[in-house]
Structures are given as C-alpha cells and as structure tokens.
Amino acid sequence: MQALERAYPNAGPQLKFGNPFQLLVAAILSAQTTDKRVNKVTVGLFAKYPAPRDLARAAPEELEEDIKSLGLFRSKSRNLVAAAGILVDRHGGEVPRSREELMALPGVGRKVANVVLSQAFGQDVIAVDTHVFRVTNRIGLVRAGTPEEAEEQLTAILPPGTRGRAHHLFIFHGRYCCLARSPRCGECPISGYCRYCDRHHGKN
Numbered sequence: 001m002q003a004l005e006r007a008y009p010n011a012g013p014q015l016k017f018g019n020p021f022q023l024l025v026a027a028i029l030s031a032q033t034t035d036k037r038v039n040k041v042t043v044g045l046f047a048k049y050p051a052p053r054d055l056a057r058a059a060p061e062e063l064e065e066d067i068k069s070l071g072l073f074r075s076k077s078r079n080l081v082a083a084a085g086i087l088v089d090r091h092g093g094e095v096p097r098s099r100e101e102l103m104a105l106p107g108v109g110r111k112v113a114n115v116v117l118s119q120a121f122g123q124d125v126i127a128v129d130t131h132v133f134r135v136t137n138r139i140g141l142v143r144a145g146t147p148e149e150a151e152e153q154l155t156a157i158l159p160p161g162t163r164g165r166a167h168h169l170f171i172f173h174g175r176y177c178c179l180a181r182s183p184r185c186g187e188c189p190i191s192g193y194c195r196y197c198d199r200h201h202g203k204n
C-alpha cells in the first residue's frame, strides 16, 4: 500500500459531487460508462434537480434526454426517479447511511452502496469495482470469484481505516498500470509483491 501511495499520491474520487445525494446520483449513472462522461452530464443535472424532491418529480422522458449521452439511459432514468421518490417518502429527503437501505434503492448495488458509505459518510468499507477486483486478484491479495468475496477478503486483511484509501489506490493502479488486457508489469511499482508477475515473468 505504501508503494501504491508513492506511485499515486493524487489517487482519489473521480466523480464530482457536493453532497451525498449528488454522489448517489453520480454513482448510479456511472454504471458501464466512464466517470468523465458522468461528470459532464451531472454539471447540468445537479443544477436542474438540486434535491431528491426535484428528481422525484422529473418526467422520465425529460430525464432520459438529460442523460442520454450515457449508456443505459432509459433504465438509469427510471431508477433515478424511483430512488429519489424513496428518499423523499421514506428517508425525509436524505440519503440513508446503511448499506441495507441504500441497496433497497433502484439502481443501487453493493458497489454503489459502498462508494456512498465510504466517500459520502466516511465509513470504513471498500467498494470493489472492476479494477479493484482484477488488481487484487492478480496481486494475490485475494482469491475471489466474485466482487463480494473480494470485498470480504480485503476487509479482513486491510488495516481498519485504510479501506477507502485502498479503493482509490487499486483503481488508479488498474487504470494506469495493471491494465485489463496487458498489464505493464515492467514498470509496476509493486511487481515484487505480485503473484501474477511471479507466474508470468518469474521476477519474484
């Protein structure tokens, strides 16, 4: 973790948000698209729908227009309106702080829930996205067949208080070095600790 910290001192949230509601919306929108594209859309979206009650009243067709540059815009639009309605009806217009309540919202799976818990509320959980899953399996930190298994194993081995930071470091490493198709093992700052590197390049 120290080596990754040295390699990616600027690792941190890429989705832009100003409050838990905005992060929830951005995280729901981020499925199968890039954070950059989401950020382009949310600038206008947050101005147009500043609070859950505004989004809950949105016409789905109009919202589809607002987010159509993102993939899955029809289902995302439906989910956003329904989720905002639940925030208003059941949570007093606030984003709930428990995983169970977050995952009861349409469009919110375990990863999105953990992103919100960690980045909006500072809870010590690790969200496992595609980068975290791939990188930690390759390194050998986990032997996991599913993101849930990876989360469980990472939670067991990461020191308390480091899980949110680890999430960002693994994502940056996955984006810039441990790429999905061809990892750049020759320039990797943690090749000396990596099971994949040991097997494929015999460096360890």
Ligand code: SF4
Pocket (backbone or CB within 6 Å): 138, 139, 177, 178, 179, 183, 184, 185, 186, 188, 189, 190, 191, 192, 194, 195, 196, 197
């Ligand atoms: S050595 Fe290669 S496989 Fe291992 S973490 Fe680095 S880039 Fe990924």
